[in-house]
Amino acid sequence: MSEKKNIPTDGFALPEKNKANHNDELLFVNKKLSQQIEERKKRAAELIIANIELAYQNKEKENRAAELVIANTELAYQNKEKEKRAAELVIANTELAYQNQEKEKRAAELVIANAELTFQNKEKEKRATELILTNNELEAFTYISSHHLQEPLRKIQVFTDRINTDEHQNLSDKGKFYLERIEVAASHMQGLINDLLTYSRTNVTEKKFENVSINEVINKVIEDLSEEIDLKKAIVKVSGNCSAYIIPSQFHQLICNLISNSLKFSKQGEIPRITIESIYTKQKTKNLPSSSDYCHITISDNGIGFEQQFESRVFEMFQQLHSRAEYKGTGIGLAIAKKIVENHQGIITAKGKLNHGAKFDIYIPVL
Template identity: 35%
Template sequence: MNTVKTYEELIRENEELSLRLEEATETITAIRTGQVDALVVNDESLGHQLYTLKTADQTYRVFIEKMNEGAVTLNEHGVILYSNSMFASMLEIPLSKVVGSTFKSFIPAEYQELFQVLFQNGWVQDTKMELAVRKRDGLVPCQLSVTTLQLDEGRSLSVIITDLTSQKDIENQLKANNKRLEEINSELEASNYDLQQFASVASHDLQEPLRKILIFSNMLKSRHDEDFPAESRIQLEKIVSASLRMRAMISDILNYSRLSTHFDNFEQVNLREVVMEILEDYEILLAEKKVEVAIGDLPEIQANRAQIKQVFQNLISNSIKFSKSDQTPLIEINPQPSTQQATPGSDEDPTCTILISDNGIGFDAAYQERIFSLFERLNTKDKYEGSGIGLAITKKIVDKHNGTIFADSVLGEGARFTIKLPMKQQVKANLNNRNSVSTRSNVHPA
């Protein structure tokens, strides 16, 4: 005969069930957080049984529960005896569905063989392996770190599960970025090659019509100079002057474009000898302008000899070009006393610092950065010759030598260029001592 429960009885039973559920939840929480060390369970057939938790001391259990990695304990059959909340969160399932399940039930089919190897080896020695576990709507890439534990009920296998999702995302992003950089580098190399080819072809193609302009202009000037009105002679001279500037500019552009290639031919270079060669080349010009040059004890460094010579040639040429008409030009080229030497055990490479200064017209300090820009001119082309590329070439060469160059000046009080260069280059250098040029005196006479 069915007994119909009253509303009050149902309310009372529901309250009792709620209390029992709350008590069970508190007990489980106490076990997982280490608040109890033993349990007494009333078994109908065996009576009261005492279950100790000696091996899971409170500090250890609290640590396991609070850690950011998943942590589980397996028996010899791979059944999960214990799991922290983080592992359940990784799987996106309740903790109650984790404990008591076999760990391999959360391993995708394609990783089952790897997990079996890990599980077997883990009983012998500490082992790590990357694979994946299955969550509700996908896979979680992770690293499993396994080690054995000796519990009261026997040996168990401790497994720490580290979520590698963020790491894998970063790795994939880095791979994508690296691939994109390789593509960009390939595109830049192809573009640079095309630009170099264009500069070379354009320079050669422009030279021919320019050469004809100069030839025919000079022919007109030499044959019919007396027949030309004064205005026509001035215009013809401007044609010749502009053509000469054009030729110099084409040559400078070609030289600038070539600096991007074949720049690994370094050798031992004596900077003093290089400067002396330049002074010999400029001997007539120096005598005409009565230029005085003072040279200090310049060091020997590893460099591309032809290119480093062009650096000093451009700077000396600039100092001559922008000298004052009412004052004897003076150019000083000296090493700075702070030249660094190699320190034993130091990773820093020794460097040298060279100062090239003059007493010329100088320039406004506001232009000290722009002065190295391509085609940058601070003075009128009618009064001072040049293409505006010389200092850009100078800076590019210094950069290629892993050095720096800095310009400072006060308008009307001369200019100073500071060059800092490594004594040795981080490339395979052709270290040939060059002794073909003899050492000269500190002052080159006008």
Template identity: 40%
Template sequence: MIDLTNKAVATITDCDQEPIHIPGSIQPHGYLLAIEPGSGRITHGSANLTDLLGVPLSHLLGQSVFEVLPLQEQLLRPYLTLKEDVQAKTMTTHLGSRAYQLALHQSDAQVVLEIEPLADEKADAYLLGISDLLDLIKVPNSLTELCQILAEHVRKILEYDRIMIYRFDQEDYTGEVLAESLTDGLEPYLGLRYPAGDIPPQARELYIRNPLRSINDVSYIPTALYTLADTDGTARQLDLSHAYLRSVSPIHIQYLKNMGVAASLSISIIKEDKLWGLIACHHSAPRHISPKQRDSAQLLGLLLASQIELHQRADSSMIIQQVEQSLNRLMPFLQAEPLDLPGLVAVPDLLSLAGASGVAILVDGRIHTSGQTPTSPELRNLALFLAEQSGYASFSTKHLTQVYSPAEAYADVASGLIYQPLGYVTEDCVLWFRPGLEQTITWAGQPKGSARATNAHESLTPRSSFAAWKETVRNISENWHPSHLQASEHFASVFQKQLRLLYLQQETDKQRNLNEKLKAANDELENITWISMHDLKEPLRKIQILASRVLSTEAQNLTDSLLDSISRMQNSARRMQNLLEDITAYSRISSKTDAVNAVDLNQLLAEVLDEMEDEISQRKALITYGELPTLKGIAFQLKQVFVNLISNALKFGKPDEDLRIQIELEVPSAEVVQKFSIVPEDYLTISVQDNGIGFENSYTDVIFKLFQRLHNENNGQRGTGVGLAICKKVMQNHDGYIWADSEPNQGSRFQLIFPHAYVLQEVNP
């Protein structure tokens, strides 16, 4: 067996680190064991189970709970065989001649069973005052009066020496004693403030998970939990977050002793899933309360939480009404066209809707302010900081200098802040401000934190003084009322929508102007294309005819130099004509407006080879191809692709080697899959492979750009740099890709990658 008592407190240096949910022990007035659902095997047990069951704990661990408690099997089995989460459940039973309460709840993979002896109880006198309490709280008292009534009632029915209603500040989690009822002779704590460190974050979290925690005797000796070692020799701790018997932090025990408290009970006040406060009960002698009394106390906590909600709503009604009126008066300014930001910020309602003394709106680099605010440079820096720190989320504080130290320079006007962003990528926002106030806070002892270790070798020690200690604080504003926060968020939301509409209108206007310019540019380009296709071709034809005529009829009368010049002029005119024809072809395939039909690539390729028969024969080229699929496409465009690829191969073949061109169906190569981030199963590839002069593979991106040529001259021929650009455009029009790989003197391989969605008749590659 392994003792699970958590000794980590002796080595930590900050009480915020204390693992209070796994103390490894329980308070000794009850018994605890953990059970594995389904099998019923006992995995953990408290040391005092031996006293209860008369069996050594070492014999109990690993045994079935149904064998250990056979008479309770009928009660327990329904809660240990469920596959879903086990719901918390309490029941009463007898072990021997004594009555016990059994309480079950789930903790990770185990079901925890707590066993507590029940004393003989008289009539539920502690419940008799509930009707009187209900009558009292029906009176429309203030929240403070309500808490005072409840504090006195709880002391009456539970008979503790001191009852405090303790409220947390929801921003810094310091606590304030809002109401108190106490026995004569005790020093009052009413109105005192307690530092947040007295109840650290993990303790507040446990108060939410388990809303009732009692310590019958602060001088108790914890009862250790034991478990069997796992196969690797380690032991698994048991999470006791929801266990009533959970042993309490030794730091907190010493804290209570320093206060002169011998027994305590804490009842959580939870509002909207947050810990609003506590009903703290202290007694100068050990005190045990029964399970029924605990249930009654928990009911009082729920009752107070509901009444707090009602009272806060009543207190808020006037503020809400004023805020709604301010919002209604601001709406016309938000909906006006054009949006008048200087006029909007000058409306007093913009301040009153947040109860602020200053407001600033930052939009498009401009700042509009009203009331008391920091300077424009200070506002810009603050907005930038808030956007980065909050991630463009709403933010509010009453103590700005605590989160942004430069605010110290203007704390007299801006200690309280509400930040509402107006976008997710800019510093546009609305900022409301409140001035810092000078306040005197009366602490219960000097607020240095609840427990600190002076060095790494000492255990934590809680503070021992709770005498009233006054502190004057500055640069802290009044708390922001929830209604003001909600109103500011609603205003920012509406404002943001109006700004988006304004931006959209501006972008629409810009787009309209741009479209008009583009249309004019397209008209000009169409004119240029028309000139290229018609007006320029005619003079080029005349130049070629005249040059041919001179060369054929006047050659004998001309010098060799002049003949050479005329010949070069004729070749230049021919190249220009080819270029104009290629540009015309490119402009024609620049859209997908042509009719889409079924295109049999086998038939199309046969037509291409038939039309190019003379060129192929002249180059003594051998072209082979396998069976190709039928595609959904634009026939003349696809024809252009094969014409250009075969023409390229014919132009750039090796002069001393017969040209070979092979066309076949393939699956996309690994290089293509990576290059275009495609799924191979969704595409097919048609490759065009030649044994020509090739090119450097680093140029594979360049060759498909318009007017890009790698070989200026080959066998007296020049390309225009348009053919491969046409191929790329055709493939784009068919939602596909084109790619090439090559090596100098090793030939070139062009890949046409078509989506399967365009395939009408499959062919296996």
């Protein structure tokens, strides 16, 4: 029998050896291809990761770019603000330099003003010293002169009294008239000297303040003036009661002068009515501190009063608003009253209306 031979279906047959080599090559190629595919997969995976990282970096760059835009904008704004501040600083420095110059000028002016003030203070101290010396000399002159005037006045009064007693029957009517005028003039001069002495004492007398009831002083004055009050049939009404630190003797003189003034200037044919009131108050005048407590003393009457235009003159020395022949006086009584009130760091004011009485308001610090 003859052997059958394998014939390839594609029309030709490979040798066995070649076929084996071909398979090995194919396996190798496949393996190589598999490796390349794996490498490509790895590269693709790495590429994906790289792309993701790149995308993230791009986003970060965009964010940084946006932040940089904002930062640049802010920087530009800050630069503008710095330029504005710099301009303002230049203006401020210019203003400061001007103010410093002005301060230097003011300082120089202040030095001059202080020097002038020092000079003026020294001048005032000199004037004050001179004024004190002058016042002391004037007070001494008034006091000594008044005492020296007392002696010749007493002699005039003694001799006129002797003439009136021993020689009155030998005098003619004209002589008696002249003698009467001498007695009146001597009496007026006596009153004037006494008032001048009282006025001078208000300056030189030692000022010892005591806490005293004002009513006690008023009642003592009314007691001392009882004869004049009874003679005039006057009605004196006292109300209220303050206590204050006063100089008792001077305050007695003050109240005495004011009540005597009301009695003296009473209306003919009408009973004098004098009202005295003392109350505590916060003063309401512009001449004294409003924070202090004051004793407000009011003395009013129904006398002849005075014209309103003379309010500022009634306290001046030797001011007499009425006829001396009809109303005797020296014109010093109210000046003494004003001086005493000033010694008490207070004020006194007067109000009046012709034929409708007068009113005196006194404010004395309580302490």
